[in-house]
Amino acid sequence: MIKLIDAVRSVLEATVSSGTTRVENIHNLVVDYAKGYIDGDKEGVDKDSIYQLVRDITSELGGFADDVLDVSEDVRDTVKRK
Numbered sequence: 090m091i092k093l094i095d096a097v098r099s100v101l102e103a104t105v106s107s108g109t110t111r112v113e114n115i116h117n118l119v120v121d122y123a124k125g126y127i128d129g130d131k132e133g134v135d136k137d138s139i140y141q142l143v144r145d146i147t148s149e150l151g152g153f154a155d156d157v158l159d160v161s162e163d164v165r166d167t168v169k170r171k
Contacts, residue, residue: 096164107156111149118145 122142 092168096168099167100160100164103160104157107153107160111153111156114149115146118142118149 119142122138125138
C-alpha cells in the first residue's frame, strides 16, 4: 500500500511541476505576442505570428502530455520492480 501511495505522490508532484512550467511557458508566449500588439510593433503582429503562437502553445501542451506519460511509465516500472 505504501508503494502505491508513494507512486501516486510521485506522479502528482511531477505532473504539477511539469504543468507549472508549461503554463509559465504559455504565459510568456502570449505576453511576448501581446507586447508586440500593444507596443504597435506591426512587424510582430500578423497572421503568421498568430499561427506561430498557436503552434507554440500546442507544442507546450503536447510536451506536457509527453511529460505525464513519461512519469506514469517511470512510476509503473518502479512499482513493478518493488
